[in-house]
Amino acid sequence: MNHVELTKLFGRRRTWVVILLLNLLPTIVAALLAWTGIAPRPGTGPAFLSAVMANGSLFAIAALAIVLPLFLPVSIAVVAGESVAGEAQAGTLRYLLVRPVGRTRLLVRKLAAITVFVLVAVLSVAGVGFLVGRLLLGNAPISGAVLSLSGSALTPGQVAWRSAAAIAFVTISMLGVASLALLLSTLTDSPQSATLGALAFLIGSSLLLTVDAARPLQPYLPTRYWLSFVDLYRDPMLWSNIERGIGLQLVYVAAFLGAAWANFTTRDVTS
Amino acid sequence: MTSPDGTATVIRTDGLTKVFGSVSAVVDLDLAVRSGDIYGFLGSNGSGKTTTVRCLLGLVLPTSGRVELFGQEMPKASGAVLERVGALVEGPAAYGHLSGLANLMLLDASGKTPAGPLGGGRRDRRDRASHALGLVGLQSVGRRPVRGYSLGMRQRLGLASAMLRQPELLILDEPTNGLDPSGIREIRELLGTLHDCGTTIFLSSHLLAEVEQLCTRIGLLDRGRLVLEQDLAVLRAPTGRVVIVTPEPHRAAALLGGAVEERDGERLVVRAGDPGDLNARLVGSGVVVRELGPERRSLEDVIDEHTSRRSQDEVAR
Numbered sequence: 001m002n003h004v005e006l007t008k009l010f011g012r013r014r015t016w017v018v019i020l021l022l023n024l025l026p027t028i029v030a031a032l033l034a035w036t037g038i039a040p041r042p043g044t045g046p047a048f049l050s051a052v053m054a055n056g057s058l059f060a061i062a063a064l065a066i067v068l069p070l071f072l073p074v075s076i077a078v079v080a081g082e083s084v085a086g087e088a089q090a091g092t093l094r095y096l097l098v099r100p101v102g103r104t105r106l107l108v109r110k111l112a113a114i115t116v117f118v119l120v121a122v123l124s125v126a127g128v129g130f131l132v133g134r135l136l137l138g139n140a141p142i143s144g145a146v147l148s149l150s151g152s153a154l155t156p157g158q159v160a161w162r163s164a165a166a167i168a169f170v171t172i173s174m175l176g177v178a179s180l181a182l183l184l185s186t187l188t189d190s191p192q193s194a195t196l197g198a199l200a201f202l203i204g205s206s207l208l209l210t211v212d213a214a215r216p217l218q219p220y221l222p223t224r225y226w227l228s229f230v231d232l233y234r235d236p237m238l239w240s241n242i243e244r245g246i247g248l249q250l251v252y253v254a255a256f257l258g259a260a261w262a263n264f265t266t267r268d269v270t271s
Numbered sequence: 272m273t274s275p276d277g278t279a280t281v282i283r284t285d286g287l288t289k290v291f292g293s294v295s296a297v298v299d300l301d302l303a304v305r306s307g308d309i310y311g312f313l314g315s316n317g318s319g320k321t322t323t324v325r326c327l328l329g330l331v332l333p334t335s336g337r338v339e340l341f342g343q344e345m346p347k348a349s350g351a352v353l354e355r356v357g358a359l360v361e362g363p364a365a366y367g368h369l370s371g372l373a374n375l376m377l378l379d380a381s382g383k384t385p386a387g388p389l390g391g392g393r394r395d396r397r398d399r400a401s402h403a404l405g406l407v408g409l410q411s412v413g414r415r416p417v418r419g420y421s422l423g424m425r426q427r428l429g430l431a432s433a434m435l436r437q438p439e440l441l442i443l444d445e446p447t448n449g450l451d452p453s454g455i456r457e458i459r460e461l462l463g464t465l466h467d468c469g470t471t472i473f474l475s476s477h478l479l480a481e482v483e484q485l486c487t488r489i490g491l492l493d494r495g496r497l498v499l500e501q502d503l504a505v506l507r508a509p510t511g512r513v514v515i516v517t518p519e520p521h522r523a524a525a526l527l528g529g530a531v532e533e534r535d536g537e538r539l540v541v542r543a544g545d546p547g548d549l550n551a552r553l554v555g556s557g558v559v560v561r562e563l564g565p566e567r568r569s570l571e572d573v574i575d576e577h578t579s580r581r582s583q584d585e586v587a588r
């Protein structure tokens with residue numbers, strides 16, 4: 001495994017600023033909750049936010065739910081959209097290719113670096129959310145039981161592995177965005193276009209989810225099952241949407257990556 | 272792969288054609304660059320030089336025709352072949368937030384680590400990078416971020432990255448762009464030294480002076496077609512005529528008769544076998560001779576002869 005792409009990605013200040021900003025929104029929400037003590041009534045607002053006043057540990061999951069609809073996909077689209085198009089714009093792509101680095105190999109390295117970024121972003125939001133929740137919000141002992149969304153009690157062990165599963169699910173959901181942005185990044189020499197293109201697709205998908213006439217399409221929209229990870233906190237767990245969500249994302253990832261590979265390995269590099 | 276005279280052919284293209292949409296950038300190009308050449312690839316702006324260079328390096332895929340480097344077909348063999356090639360294509364490029372040294376080390380780490388007697392392996396990466404910076408005179412600024420480099424310094428960094436792995440073949444597109452006159456001389460001397468050490472150099476340029484001083488062989492591209500490929504020594508060989516400058520052109524012309532082929536004021540162009548005999552004849556007859564020497568064509572004359580003149584309103588494609 002070659003670490004060059006990871007060095008490039010995490011050696012840039014911008015990457016860390018993105019992660020910092022990503023964690024800022026949930027932190028602000030936690031601070032406001034702690035200051036005002038006004039939690040949304042159960043069933044309204046972002047998932048879990050009503051429960052965190054009693055148990056701050058749950059803010060790890062609430063923080064993911066807060067950034068998932070927009071902030072997280074934006075940050076991933078920025079990083080993935082920049083990956084190939086950014087090199088093309090800077091002119092370094094041609095020097096990488098004549099170094100030589102095979103085109104398929106370069107694409108795989110870029111994908112690996114993006115995947116690591118997705119993991120770091122998701123884990124940092126969950127980790128910072130957990131810390132902030134413990135510090136600012138309900139300080140119930142970690143060993144205590146937690147109420148599931150269905151009302152029954154979950155043991156700390158159950159919460160821990162369900163949270164791990166939720167983080168994995170969110171990561172897989174984000175890989176769909178990452179693959180799309182990577183595909184667009186191989187199609188254009190402008191990183192901004194690739195990022196905005198990916199976001200436009202996601203916004204379109206979110207919009208169609210609110211239109212009743214689009215109902216036949218909805219099971220196939222990439223954002224359809226993103227928030228389904230809350231089903232992991234029901235008792236018993238509701239697997240159907242989780243399974244569908246994973247299957248759908250894998251199809252999108254395979255299709256976008258296949259297209260990215262087919263395009264990048266056969267195109268003229270004129271940047 | 273060897274040519275009839277026994278030297279290896281390093282770059283060969285057969286009928287290389289590249290069409291972008293409706294524009295034919297390069298048409299039916301047959302290049303042959305031999306090992307040990309300093310090959311000057313000449314052409315005006317938009318004549319297809321950069322497209323050709325990109326085809327050689329596998330960046331642009333030919334519409335038809337073949338490209339071979341070291342006898343292996345490109346771009347199929349690019350993984351093996353490009354390890355032996357250093358390139359500067361359409362200007363240098365580097366990551367602005369990193370230093371020159373860090374850029375070179377990153378580029379070195381991106382591909383296979385070279386093996387061999389001339390400093391291989393991962394541990395020598397820093398040595399290789401600083402050696403390359405030293406070659407192009409950047410050692411003192413190697414640790415500053417590239418963001419703050421001038422155009423000339425970036426160009427030098429580009430040359431350093433082309434030379435990083437001591438390639439057998441250098442493909443350089445406008446290598447002296449943005450350099451000051453002393454920088455141009457330094458690079459010319461550096462390329463000369465590398466050539467003496469056995470490096471084959473393919474140099475694309477529109478600067479005739481640069482090519483005339485450095486190259487051993489030229490290829491001339493006009494509107495995507497190769498109109499001339501020849502050793503520079505042959506092109507610039509004496510033409511079999513002698514140029515005479517004399518304050519008495521009438522007397523000289525009368526004396527030489529039909530041998531005078533051109534006459535322009537005090538300057539006569541005379542067909543003659545040996546300039547020495549001619550001089551003796553003129554001086555023996557009391558004709559004052561101010562200058563006398565064999566006629567040689569300049570590269571500019573050669574190029575004018577072979578390229579179609581661009582029409583008034585035609586802009587480079």
